[in-house]
Amino acid sequence: MTENRPRGNRIDDLFELLSDSHRRATIHLLARRERPIGVEQLAERIASQTWDDPSHEDVRRMHISLQHTHLPKLDDADVVECDFDAQRVEFTNWRPIEEGWQEARSWFERLDESSQHRSETP
Template structure:
């Protein structure tokens, strides 16, 4: 691994190489990269592999499960919490990452290794500063990603009195 925030995998992907990816359509497009990174659990997997994978034999699936559960639920996740992470990684997240050739998941051997396109995800994750934190995780909506403040609610708007609809109409009068 390299020193600093950049990993060996992200280092292999330059900004120019990432920018050269097609926007859509290709198996590894920018849209696909960001779609894969939309899940907090997949970001945890990429982050963990980025820290520990040696590029040769990969790591134990159980170690990935334990690391993701610890990042999500704290240092000592319960059996039920680890089980939820295990099931979602095995049935959803690792197959999606494998399909994109970002990781190589061998369910029979219980091993997870970096794939040919891992560097694109590691680069994008570092480039946007999207390193996940446990506080971002909504235990009931892992696919939703970080919580976003959508502004005032309808009830807040009602409490402020009537709204001038004309203020929102685009007028061509100059």
């Protein structure tokens, strides 16, 4: 998530990043690993969480979805590091998510203060 952006954009980025169940599953799986994982293996694991008995086609679709949509978004946010040539991905850090969440909390607190101030004004 890019620094020095207009207020609210990091919050929007965070909620967009976490809005998809496959991205949340990817973060969860990768954060628990100490080493990189192959994109195909990741696709198999997420497909197994998504469908009771995923077919080869389900895993293929998941791989394509990860490769072209979910992993680039997570990589752009600096949550994961992808080596698309080697077809490997690894978790990098929670900081972008934590910073976005902290900004969201601050925004909600300011909103509460503003609402309280308006209700107290005669």
